[in-house]
Amino acid sequence: MATLLIALLAGLGFIVAYHTYGRWLGSKIFRLSADAICPSERLKDGVDYVPTSKSVVFGHHFTSIAGTGPIVGPAIAIMWGWVPALLWVVLGSIFIGAVHDFGALVVSLRNNGQTVGDIAGRVLNKRVRLLFLFILFMALTVVLAIFGLVIAAVFKQYPAAIFPCVVQIPIAITIGVLLHRKGVGLLLPSLIALAVMYLTVVFGNVRFLAEFNSALAAWPIWTWVVVLLSYSYVASVLPVWTLLQPRDYINSLQLISALGLIVLGLCAAAFMGYTPPGGTTQELTFVAPAFQWHPEGAPMIFPFLFITIACGAISGFHCLVSSGTSSKQLKCELDARFVGYGSMLTEGFLATLVILACGAGLGLGLMKDGALLTGEAAWNAQYASWSAAGSLGAKVGAFVNGSANFLQALGLPAAVAVALMGVLVASFAGTTLDTACRLQRYVVQELAATIGGKVGEAGAQPVAPFALLQNKHGATIFAVVIATAMAAVPPGGAEWTLANAGKGGLILWPLFGATNQLLAGLSFLVITFYLWRRGRAVWFLVIPMVFMLIMPLWAMTH
Numbered sequence: 321m322a323t324l325l326i327a328l329l330a331g332l333g334f335i336v337a338y339h340t341y342g343r344w345l346g347s348k349i350f351r352l353s354a355d356a357i358c359p360s361e362r363l364k365d366g367v368d369y370v371p372t373s374k375s376v377v378f379g380h381h382f383t384s385i386a387g388t389g390p391i392v393g394p395a396i397a398i399m400w401g402w403v404p405a406l407l408w409v410v411l412g413s414i415f416i417g418a419v420h421d422f423g424a425l426v427v428s429l430r431n432n433g434q435t436v437g438d439i440a441g442r443v444l445n446k447r448v449r450l451l452f453l454f455i456l457f458m459a460l461t462v463v464l465a466i467f468g469l470v471i472a473a474v475f476k477q478y479p480a481a482i483f484p485c486v487v488q489i490p491i492a493i494t495i496g497v498l499l500h501r502k503g504v505g506l507l508l509p510s511l512i513a514l515a516v517m518y519l520t521v522v523f524g525n526v527r528f529l530a531e532f533n534s535a536l537a538a539w540p541i542w543t544w545v546v547v548l549l550s551y552s553y554v555a556s557v558l559p560v561w562t563l564l565q566p567r568d569y570i571n572s573l574q575l576i577s578a579l580g581l582i583v584l585g586l587c588a589a590a591f592m593g594y595t596p597p598g599g600t601t602q603e604l605t606f607v608a609p610a611f612q613w614h615p616e617g618a619p620m621i622f623p624f625l626f627i628t629i630a631c632g633a634i635s636g637f638h639c640l641v642s643s644g645t646s647s648k649q650l651k652c653e654l655d656a657r658f659v660g661y662g663s664m665l666t667e668g669f670l671a672t673l674v675i676l677a678c679g680a681g682l683g684l685g686l687m688k689d690g691a692l693l694t695g696e697a698a699w700n701a702q703y704a705s706w707s708a709a710g711s712l713g714a715k716v717g718a719f720v721n722g723s724a725n726f727l728q729a730l731g732l733p734a735a736v737a738v739a740l741m742g743v744l745v746a747s748f749a750g751t752t753l754d755t756a757c758r759l760q761r762y763v764v765q766e767l768a769a770t771i772g773g774k775v776g777e778a779g780a781q782p783v784a785p786f787a788l789l790q791n792k793h794g795a796t797i798f799a800v801v802i803a804t805a806m807a808a809v810p811p812g813g814a815e816w817t818l819a820n821a822g823k824g825g826l827i828l829w830p831l832f833g834a835t836n837q838l839l840a841g842l843s844f845l846v847i848t849f850y851l852w853r854r855g856r857a858v859w860f861l862v863i864p865m866v867f868m869l870i871m872p873l874w875a876m877t878h
Contacts, residue, residue: 323604323680324590327583330410330672334665337414342661345419346654349856350426356653359433363648367559367792369433371651373506374658376499379572380565380755381646382663385421385638386575387752388470388716389631390671391745395678395715397628399703400621401611402679406672408625412633413668416864420840421638422660423847423861428643429653430850435759436643436843438766443849446770453767455839456640460760462832463637464552464803466825467753468545471746473712475544478720478742479537480525480735485746487520492567500561513570514577521740541822545807548750549800552757556796560649564754571747576666578744582673585726589684594729596685599692607683607699617706619878623871627833632671634868636839637756638664644759674719678702681722684729716745757799764795834872841868 346352360371397405424436431439437456441449475482491513498504525533539547555563588594589604596602613621631637646659679699686698693701702718703709709718720741727737772786788794809824810816844865848858 321590321604323606323676324586326406327586327672327676330406331583331669333410334414334669337418338657338662338665341414342418342422342657342665345422345661346657349851349860350423350656352426352653352656354652354654356429358429358650358653359647360649360651363432366561368645369648370560370565372561372565372649374650374652374655375506376565376569377646377649377655378659378663379569380560380649381568381641381659382666383568383571383575383748383751384641384645384755385631385635385663385752386667386670386748387467387631387637388745388749389635389637390667391674391719391748392712392715393629394632394671394674395718396706396710397625398608398675398678399612399615399618399706399709400625401613402606402608402675403610404621404625405629405675408629409632409668409671409675412626412629413664413671415860416868417634417638417668418661418664419860419864420634420844420847421642421664422657424639424843425642425647425650425656425660426653427847427850428647429650429656433648434643435762435766436639436846437763439643439850440842440846441770443846443853450767450770452842453763453770455835455842456763457760457767458828459637459832459835459839460640460756460763460799461803461806462825462828463756464549464753464760464799465545465806466829466832467749467756468548468807469541469822469825470712471548471749471753472539472541472544472822474716474742474746474749476537477713477716478738478746479530479533480521480739481742481746482533482536483524483529484517484520484739484743485750487524488517488567488571488747488750489563491516492563492570495570496562496566499566510570510573514573517570517574521743522736525735525739540818542808542818543822545804545822548753549757549804549807552754553796553800555754556758556761556799557792560645560758564645564758565649568751568755571751575744575747578740579670579673581730581740582677582723582726585723585728585730585732586673586676586681589681589726589729592729594684594725596692596694596725596728597734599685599694602684602694604680604684606680607696608679608703615706616704619706623874624878626867626871627837627875629671630833630836632668632674634837634840634864636836636841636843639839639843640759640763641755644762645755673723677722677726678718679722681725682718684722684725686721720745757796760799760803761792761796764799765790765792768795831876834875836872837868837875838872841865841872844868 363369437452440452593601724737768786768789810820811826
């Protein structure tokens with residue numbers, strides 16, 4: 321019952337924060353106005369600047385910022401204890417992460433939808449702008465290089481998730497055309513799309529589809545990297561209403577409804593317990609330790625807890641989504657609180673459920689080497705050491721198994737429950753990948769304009785390469801080629817083989833966590849200077865800014 325109470329209190333805390341702290345930020349600090357003309361209206365081009373309803377932008381923003389971060393981060397950080405992990409997620413989301421995302425979105429709205437890196441040049445100076453853009457470029461290159469590996473790993477672990485994820489693409493395109501070209505209302509297509517997507521999960525592994533799933537799951541990593549980056553190129557250059565917006569929106573419907581199912585399953589397990597196949601009824605209780613300062617093989621909790629759990633509490637990547645794509649789509653400034661502040665709180669709730677699934681749900685039943693383990697035995701088998709629990713498969717598996725137990729407590733078949741959670745993880749990764757590719761295109765274009773002079777600007781005569789990189793196709797191809805080249809490099813010390821191709825992103829991945837959090841600190845710096853120059857209060861930004869500059873720098877020294 322304590323597990324259910326924690327979920328309900330966390331959810332209530334996020335709702336209260338949205339209607340109190342979030343409202344204060346929007347009205348008193350950022351002074352949002354319904355009369356302000358947003359960049360999507362003023363610079364409307366039908367490709368990147370497209371006025372869009374707040375529910376669709378919320379779907380795009382939430383699924384883009386979430387990725388696998390709020391899943392794999394808490395799934396390993398819980399080794400330091402579920403209490404510190406939970407406190408960082410809840411308090412970090414409300415007072416740091418949501419403020420960061422909201423602030424980056426508003427600052428971009430007030431600057432023609434430009435990225436935070438571009439704005440840094442005017443708020444601070446040109447050197448900072450160039451440094452900021454280079455950090456963004458490197459961070460996004462690592463994301464593009466690694467996410468092909470992430471998605472491939474999820475598909476290999478849960479093949480039943482492949483067909484439902486593939487079907488999302490034609491459904492999204494259909495929704496986009498119906499909404500943008502045909503002027504159809506949003507409600508009915510949304511309900512139909514959601515129903516079809518759930519049907520693909522339930523029946524997506526019948527005999528002939530199981531063969532399809534198995535064939536694609538057998539693809540080598542490099543094949544997945546090439547296919548996914550090629551898809552990302554197409555998604556990046558198409559108008560946002562064609563694929564990016566509708567896919568993210570319908571994904572958000574499925575993912576948020578899946579979170580609702582997890583909560584219902586948690587309620588069922590709390591009140592009635594759960595009987596795993598071939599086992600006895602288990603009571604829902606925490607099997608993870610409340611505090612564990614020195615897990616076997618783990619780094620010290622300070623500062624690494626605040627680096628390990630990034631997206632679930634605060635992530636510098638979010639400032640790219642806020643200022644890169646979402647700010648170009650909002651049609652009313654008042655929607656910024658719902659999209660910027662609300663999305664981060666929703667992600668915080670997702671991270672909370674991950675902690676509960678790994679810390680309590682896992683104890684309801686875990687199959688390990690053909691044997692059914694329950695209670696602390698299940699926890700110890702999954703979290704024997706930091707290295708054993710730290711692989712991508714182990715972290716994803718801990719969440720999928722724990723949350724699938726909640727769904728099975730509702731009466732869902734095990735295969736459907738596992739497939740649904742696998743789809744949830746793969747969908748979050750996929751939506752982040754195509755958004756990251758579009759964001760990288762913006763960064764490349766801004767870098768090319770900064771270094772070589774902006775095409776069309778008076779007195780500017782950029783040389784051919786820089787002019788080409790300011791074209792959306794040239795910039796996107798450059799981004800995809802660089803990411804593919806990084807992915808092609810084998811991980812440190814490994815041979816150049818097809819089996820290792822596609823894993824090159826792992827070389828820089830250990831640095832990404834600290835770099836990502838440092839980016840959040842730099843983004844806070846831009847937001848703080850923007851408000852300070854306008855005579856607004858900045859006290860609520862200074863402490864998070866200093867904290868998010870110190871923690872990643874501290875981590876980089878160890």
